[in-house]
Amino acid sequence: MQRAVEGLSDGEAAELAELGADDDVSFDLAAAAIDIATIRYEDMPAGVADKVLLAAGVRPSGMTIPTTLPGVLPQKFAPAAAPSTLSTIMSAVEPAKPSQDAPVIPITQARRSRAPMVIAYLAAAAGIAVGIGAYLWKDAQVVEKVVIQDPPIKPTPSPSQARRTLLESAKDVKTLAWTATPDVAAKGAAGDVVWSPSKQEGYMRFTGLATNDPKVLQYQLWIFDKDRDDKYPVDGGVFDVGPDGEVVVKISPKLYVHEPVLFAVTVEAPGGVVVSKRERIVVTAAPPKAG
């Protein structure tokens, strides 16, 4: 039980293992279940997700470069055809032309020995070495210029753009118009909510909803799900309304929504609440009842 809540020291963990009780994770799972039931859900930032994938050796989807180090962008020029034989290596290197000024020292025939042959072999070996070196130098000059730069950053779409994309792409998205309540914050409020059950994604759009001071009060969306007790709707996230006219807000449901039967926005304390007292409901949106 202590492991589930406070963790164990190395000694305590060893003692638990000796007792054969370290496989029992039921208390750990109970504590984890409490976490899942009580966390305020946030999407993982895309940059963090990419780093997790790269650490796992998996290329993030949509990433076309690089293949070496992250951030290294190779720019390849057309490489020279790689020669494969010694003769082509030799022919790739022009033989050094003797300088006009260099003195020519004749080998005296009086000292006829194997020295000239040795020198010739050494010269040939040197020529080969020079040839190989010249080829490698040339190759090194041509192969790649490596430019280190930051990977291209995909711009994050605005909620308005994302809402348009959802409407264009999701086949099951529905649009519901808001109905304002008599609450003073909703005087003149209008707009709609779009929701796709398959994508579990949606957006609220408002005009005329009163501007709020986030340090005093915030708006919070609630999604009433057909398959859940209506005493406990799904928290759709807190949001603010500024003085900019139309505002579009992404819905962030904390739990899976099977079939929404009502969307409702309340006014809550900063940060929102886990269970709303519903003292101030400002707008609602519901699908027409069948029949």
Next chain:
Amino acid sequence: MLLSAPQMEPDAQAMITEPVLGRVAAGDPNAVRECLARYGGLVWSIARRFEGADAEDAVQEIFLDLWKSAARFDPGIATESAFVAMIARRRLIDRKRTRGRRPTIDPVHELPAVASDHSGPDTCAEANQAARALDQLRPEQRQVLLMSTAGGMSHNEIAAQTGMPLGTVKAHARRGLMSIRAALLGVQSEES
């Protein structure tokens, strides 16, 4: 506009209901991406609760633990969400112990939502059961348990904040967690 009962696209349904950790353990890179897409938000949210602005490093460590632990996942014992959350909690608690600090987590203001009799998809099963079981606890047990698990407070800190004797705090935390555990196991709590 009339709403019909939402029909999930078959691929979306399969993605949500079929476990992915087995394929992760087998080294499938697509499964790694899918796991991250499915549980990244859950891990990030738990990490943010424990670590606040330092969540990014913690998340990377958690997923490394998860890749190593994926083969140990047993669908007969827990859902994938619960398993992932358990791995996350262990790493986060270890990080705090290593630094010698108590977790400083935002306190929970209210009880979590209690699910209806219909269970949600597997991703919510344990959460629904835990929430329902929390609702059944005596208020002082619930308060102490939430302050301890979700709030990350020590028993001494809870005693100081609530004014309860330390022994009472320990008893409430123990009984509360046992009740949650019993609810998940589908057995009668020893304490009831």
